[in-house]
Amino acid sequence: MAETLLEIDGVETCYGLSQVLFGLSLKVQSGEMVALMGRNGMGKTTTIRSIMGMTGARAGTIRFAGEQVRSLPSYKIAKLGIGLVPEGRQIFPNLTVYENLVAASGNRQGASDPWTIEKIHALFPRLAERGNNMGVTLSGGEQQMLAIGRALMTNPKLLILDEATEGLAPLIREEIWNCLSMLKGRGQSVLVIDKNVANLSRIADRHYIIERGRTVWTGTSEQLIAEPDLQHRYLGI
Ligand SMILES: Nc1ncnc2c1ncn2[C@@H]1O[C@H](COP(=O)(O)OP(=O)(O)OP(=O)(O)O)[C@@H](O)[C@H]1O
Ligand SMILES: [Mg+2]
DSSP: OOOEEEEEEEEEEEETTEEEEEEEEEEEETTOEEEEEOSTTSSHHHHHHHHTTSSOEEEEEEEETTEEOTTSOHHHHHHTTEEEEOTTOOOOTTSBHHHHHHHHOOOTTTOSSOOOHHHHHHHOHHHHHTTTSBGGGSOHHHHHHHHHHHHHHTOOSEEEEESTTTTOOHHHHHHHHHHHHHHHHTTOEEEEEOSOHHHHHHHOSEEEEEETTEEEEEEEHHHHHTOHHHHHHHHOO
16 A cells, blocks of 8 residues: 555644634645646635645644654755745745755755756756846746746655646646656655646646645545536635
8 A cells, every 4th residue: 555645633723813624634645746726816726835834734634754744944844855846936036047946955865766957957048048047037937947946856756736827828827737747656645736627637646635724525536527517616716
């Protein structure tokens, strides 16, 4: 049986007095690609912030690679092997593309086939062309590729992408979906948040739909495709 990499159960998270997650649960097995879906404001990014310890959960368990991480600081959680491609990309604007990638390089001993700058360049040739450009000068698509490359350079056990195709031109989106397919083929465990159900159901193994901070549905891609009502009800499609 596959090993459970991430397991969150009964997570409750608040911003000040406003509670956003009400007992959220989800699991990612090693090698799995899992999608987290839900309409705007339902708590997807807050789920990621809770996993990463950026907004502490006040209740529930969050286990990653066998360790309880709920009260750990973010840098320790990241070091356990989570690479985050955050909503809004958040690349270092005053570092070059090359420096953004090198700055993130880590866990090289622990990885069987570690990521290198050359492999990132093969994945996204644009980043090689732009190597000496400052982060701030990149287009949205280039920033997104850099954010993915940077997360991969940490050789993460789990890669988390929060809206990595948002606001991008169709060709660039396609490039990012192709990159996800390739990562899946490589056995990379991924938790992906996106609004494109068609692409997600083509590529992800399992899905969670959340509504107002609760898991309301979970199932495989076949099950998701077989229930168009579900998509209408919870995703507004
Ligand atoms: N820093 C914050 N302080 C207070 N409330 C917040 C904060 N961040 C998010 N919220 C609120 O928490 C709720 C969930 O937000 P969250 O960003 O997790 O949603 P989401 O599912 O990621 O939405 P989207 O699809 O728009 O990215 C929303 O009502 C939002 O307004
Ligand atoms: Mg969000």
